[in-house]
Amino acid sequence: MTSIKPITKKIINTPETCVDDNLRGVVAVYPQLQLHPKHRVITIRRQDDSMRVAILGGGGSGHEPFASGFIGSGMLDGAVAGGVFASPPTGHVLYGIAQLHKYNSGGVLVIIGNYTGDRLNFGKAIEKAKIAGIKVEGLIVGEDVASSKNKTGGRSMVGEVLFYKLCGAMALKGYDLETIRKTAVEANKNMATLGVCLSACSLPGQPPLFEISPDEMELGAGVHGEAGIAKVKMGTAKEIVKMLLAIIVGHLKLSRGDRVAVTVDNLGGTSFLEMNIISAETKDYLENHDITVERVYAGHLKTSLEMHGFQICLLLLNKEHGDLFLELLDAPTSAAAWTGGEISVRSDGGHVDDESLLKGDVRKEASGPSLSAKQQDLLRESLTSAAEVLIKSEALLNKLDSGCGDGDCGNTLKKFGHAILAYLKTASLEYVSNVLWDLSEIAETDMGGTSGGIYSLGLSAASQAFSIAASNSVPTWLSALESAIQAISKYGGAEPGDRTMLDTLHAVAETLKRCIEEELLAVLKKAAEAAERGAKATASMIARAGRASYVASGYTQQEDAGARAAALWLQAILCSIASKI
Missing domain, CATH: 1.25.40.340 (DhaL domain)
Structure with missing residues (x-):
């Protein structure tokens, strides 16, 4: 007889409203951000043209603080949220592009996670924006080792947050749209992520997505609650980190003397104590292999609801671009989830949509055979x-x-x-x-x-x-x-x-x-x-x-x-x- 898995408890109002309630919470905590509620878009408040390139990110909800938590000077200019683990619809993405272009005449770079839904919906929005005369380009990013043999490449994991940082810093420094995009493409070639989880997450109002035995872990688990590529036996922090890094280092073909920036991402339910141990073991492993760890970033960056697990992402700071990558990672930002800062200042401004942006139809005249x-x-x-x-x-x-x-x-x-x-x-x-x-x-x-x-x-x-x-x-x-x-x-x-x-x-x-x-x-x-x-x-x-x-x-x-x-x-x-x- 099959047992029925219990629904996981969550402190929400309803599963149907949790995404919108979450966005209201973001702007309650950071009033300097602007919520466009009908389109689930959050942007930096602006009244004039920055004259530079704007960076738009986003994707499914459930990965908080990704992506709205990374809006701020030096990172994202805006983010669009989909349903929990679901791509936002094309119309919402298009609204985000139009809203950013209104105040950033240098163009808009849209960072797209390498998932079919995001590629399709973000891609359609970009094409419609171009038809409407908006200067916009897309950048599909993905660095997951577990799915790297997929025809379309590895899935987008926590590395997507690094693209927000790299591209946002370049935009703030005045780089043009094409240069920012080309630099990000080079970064993607030198980045790899692999994760592990000890327990599955659950969507609001539903039971856990899969089961893991007490003595096992899922290797290569995704950020949408997907099971991994293999079940492996539970080990110590040192053993788990060694297993992950051996695969990542091999994938990037790192050698002695290389420099890296490390990101240790909390998938949602991992304690600070565990994260600190993982970060230390990661640094030790790399340095024991004569790989220089220039930076370590750790914390909740791109999560999977309450999943107990973590990801490790390495960015190779190669001879051609490494110094620039490091400079951009070190550049200041006011994005709350990266460092926090001035966007936490109280604001009495309201949250409204600019309905004039999407009134025009890119296909008005009848054409073709009747x-x-x-x-x-x-x-x-x-x-x-x-x-x-x-x-x-x-x-x-x-x-x-x-x-x-x-x-x-x-x-x-x-x-x-x-x-x-x-x-x-x-x-x-x-x-x-x-x-x-x-x-x-x-x-x-x-x-x-x-x-x-x-x-x-x-x-x-x-x-x-x-x-x-x-x-x-x-x-x-x-x-x-x-x-x-x-x-x-x-x-x-x-x-x-x-x-x-x-x-x-x-x-x-x-x-x-x-x-x-x-x-x-x-x-x-x-x-x-x-x-x-x-x-x-x-x-x-x-x-x-x-x-x-x-x-x-x-x-x-x-x-x-x-x-x-x-x-x-x-x-x-x-x-x-x-x-x-």
Whole structure:
């Protein structure tokens, strides 16, 4: 008989309001910061143009003080918070970019943690900001050794905080956007992190995410409550530090005489006593190997709620850039979580959103081929069929997603289906480019999460392809599909063969290329068959990107949920069109 794990106690109001309550607490303690509550954005209070580059960070909540605790002169200019362990939506990130650009004409550098949801949502916001004329660049960072063999590179761990410090110091010194970005890229090449935990954390209102035996530890645990890459026996502080540093030093290929800056990060539930012992053992180990420890930073930097554990991050201060890195790390900052300071001074100013920033729509004018009344009816029927099949397939998709994800793929796509049906009641379908753009916005606002980011990016890219097309034809739809695949791959990091929805889309695109000159009915039938093959093929694939790539292969024996979902709505659309021919 399976025992039910108890829900962990937390001192909050409700799980639903804990993120917003946390942000209210940040500005209560540090009134010199400005809260934009509707968008979960916190910024430095400014009234004039700094004339320099602004640094924007952020990501899921639950990692406090990351990221709002690092807002201050010499570090971040602003941060955007998502739900607990969830990427913030594109609209909130875009608001943060626009808010910072309003007071920092040198541009905005957005630091993006190397997670699929963040890459997609932050990436979409950057692209939309560029369309709106904002000077902005993104920087995807990640230094986790445990996941370093992943196709998209290691996950972003506590090293992300160091990028806030390095980039923020450069911005304050007046460096331009491109120079700051290039310097940070060099730092990322010379940084590595590895962690261990003794107990799992739990999301508000839920039990612990995984179990660890009393005599074991999780090696390589992530900051989102993910289990590690291996269970190892519990040891002393000296033994644990030795195990971690041996791996990190080997990964960075450090040798005698090298200099490093060390960060020892508390994952949330580790005592000060333990952290001090860990820091001492870390310094001793490195110096015993003739590696010079120039700096040690320790404390709560990027946590995982109440997880009992820690991470060690090493930044190699190499001959080319080491002195500059050290200078930037030593530069003064008023960010509270780094040192504290003047931003703790009381302020009576309120917290309001500047609603004028996001009123403009980057896609206003109708463009591309228009549809006849009959064609509009067919498009409406096809989209209705696609939406309905997503709603009906909720349980199936949740089941497929439960082995390697959150088990909520069906829930997410059901929301999308209902939103599409509501949209179709009043929407004009005269211009396909506008319809696809509207669906992109719906995916962003109504779906949320990684799936929302993927669909939003793909649909917006397809919209762009249609906006410059000469006719509503199979070649145009193929071009739109290929544009969607390219956009999803660019920011999601996946390619066909990586066990994602791209496998379904790619199979259909390749089939359309081969049979594009055939009779339409035959083309539709073959495309539907290709969608089925593409989804089924994922059952035997090794996940190399996305969330499924972080778990053992034993959890990915069935079809990928995203690939099956794509097959379902594609087949619904294709069959709906075929029935009218």
